[in-house]
Amino acid sequence: MLGEKKWIRKITASMFSVLFMIVSYSMVGMAIYHFVTALQTDEQLVTGIIRSINDLFIALATYELSVGIFKEYRGQGDxxxxxxxxxxxxxxxxxxxxxxxxxxxxxxxxxxxxxxxxxxxxxxxxxxxxxxxxxxxxxxxxxxxxxxxxxxxxx
CATH class of the missing domain: 1.10.287 (Helix Hairpins)
Structure with missing residues (x-):
């Protein structure tokens, strides 16, 4: 019974870790899009660059969350x-x-x-x-x- 719970925990942790990693990569893509758009329009250059920086910070936070979940709940930590x-x-x-x-x-x-x-x-x-x-x-x-x-x- 204990082995089953450990298996379910690992699957669930992997699923959440992958979901947060997908969100992180999506935010990196949005940051690139906002940066390129800001460079092309010139009128909102500062706003676009700041928006891309915000997106990158959100991506970094979700990446850290993904790595933390994977390490803590999958038993891959130290x-x-x-x-x-x-x-x-x-x-x-x-x-x-x-x-x-x-x-x-x-x-x-x-x-x-x-x-x-x-x-x-x-x-x-x-x-x-x-x-x-x-x-x-x-x-x-x-x-x-x-x-x-x-x-x-x-x-």
């Missing part, structure tokens, strides 16, 4: 370092990419609203940057609480 340390590393990489994407989005919104003289809407990018800051603080707390204490030698 068994010698333990589950907690593997999860700690995966969460750190994924959340770091999300934080970078949020900060970039906040900066893009600040530039966009400044160019369009919509200073009244600046609380949206400020909220995005504050959210990224809270996420960064949460990541720091997570890393602090899951750090390995040095072994004490009682000899």
């Amino acid at each position: 068994e010698d370092i333990g589950l907690i340390w593997s999860i700690r590393r995966t969460v750190t990489r994924f959340v770091s990419v999300v934080i970078i994407a949020l900060v970039l989005e906040g900066l893009i919104l600040v530039i966009k609203y400044s160019q369009l003289d919509m200073a009244g809407n600046l609380f949206y990018p400020v909220a995005v940057v504050i959210s990224a800051s809270l996420l960064l603080i949460s990541l720091a707390l997570f890393l602090h609480w899951t750090r390995q204490e040095p072994a004490k030698d009682n000899s």
Whole structure:
């Protein structure tokens, strides 16, 4: 019975990993499309380039999620370092990419609203940057609480 559950877990993990990988590759394709379109039109060059950068960050985040799912649930991770340390590393990489994407989005919104003289809407990018800051603080707390204490030698 236990072997069956392990087999189902591996199949399900592989399926989700492949789905997230497909989303990641699709986002890379969209980034290329937005970049090429921006180069051809000239009127929205900065917006198109920024949009392609956003797409690449989303692609990177979904790629990290795909790799993390595959390693953690398929049993392909580093068994010698333990589950907690593997999860700690995966969460750190994924959340770091999300934080970078949020900060970039906040900066893009600040530039966009400044160019369009919509200073009244600046609380949206400020909220995005504050959210990224809270996420960064949460990541720091997570890393602090899951750090390995040095072994004490009682000899």
